[in-house]
Amino acid sequence: MRLKYSLSSTVLSVLIAISPWSGSRADEYGNRQFVKKEHSLVKPYQGSGMSIPNWDFTGSTMVSSNYIRLTADVQSQQGSIWNKVPVHMYNWEVQINFKVHGHGKDLFGDGMAIWYTKDPLQPGPVFGSKDHFQGLAVFLDTYANQNGHHNHAHPYISAMVNNGSLSYDHDRDGTHTELAGCEAKFRNSEPETSISIRYEQDTLVVSTDILGKKEWKECFRVSGVRLPTKYHFGISAATGELSDNHDITSIKVFELDGNEYAEVERREFITPQADHFAPHRDHVDDPSPGMSGTKFFFVMLFSMLFLVCAGLGGFYYYKKHQENARKRFY
Ligand SMILES: *[C@@H]1O[C@H](CO)[C@@H](O)[C@H](O)[C@H]1NC(C)=O
């Protein structure tokens, strides 16, 4: 009886595991989760030419058979991919396989952002997407704009929740608006790198697998995060003066337990909000940066012009004065 039961349950789970159309299957990490095909993007990326069902692309994004390249290792590129289907669940997990790589040894950038937002498809300054966004962003920031001012190194992963009022401050690597963050050496990692963003019962957990061990390592965990339903998943990346290839291999979205209909409906109308920000640090102004060459040139030019004018004026005044003095004499 017992044997029979375990046999049939084994047969059942094998059937579930091998059936490509069953929603519930183990993810690569051995967790049984319910995959949402309409939000996921896996090889082969079927579609005619550049179009893939349920997904939009912007900017420099290129689709090849093995990866989706948001930016190439070329300066000043911006690219993004956006899921067209709004999310009707409030407990979910997204797992992304990605690769950030390039020729730069010490200088590379800028990084990428994973979005759950109301504002898809709007190119902008935050790793290729809109600032003052509404929703959640997880930044994978490779370049330390404010080097030496952080108590962390880069590459750095951090999360930000925004109701549209906050601006992501690139110059400070977003450290004044982050909920939490961790270092992760995902760049030029030889094994495939993965990130998991798990949002369950108002708790956000970000984990990474950058050693290809098929084992999640928790990056950070933040409770008291409230996100509405009906937002969109997306990923964007940007290069500036510095560059890197930002490639996505797969996006898998899983439905987690607890998505009761009433709660999902109620969730639609809340605004994104986070109870806990990273401990506040004083907003220390940067020491004024050294003058650039051009600025120095103009400052010198204007100082010299000023001196010449002042000199001429002085000389003219002196002459006039002398003339007047002479006139008075005669
Ligand atoms: C938006 O967020 C800011 C900063 O967290 C907060 O001060 C403001 O009250 C929020 N606005 C709304 C409409 O929730």
Ligand SMILES: [Ca+2]
């Ligand atoms: Ca940065």
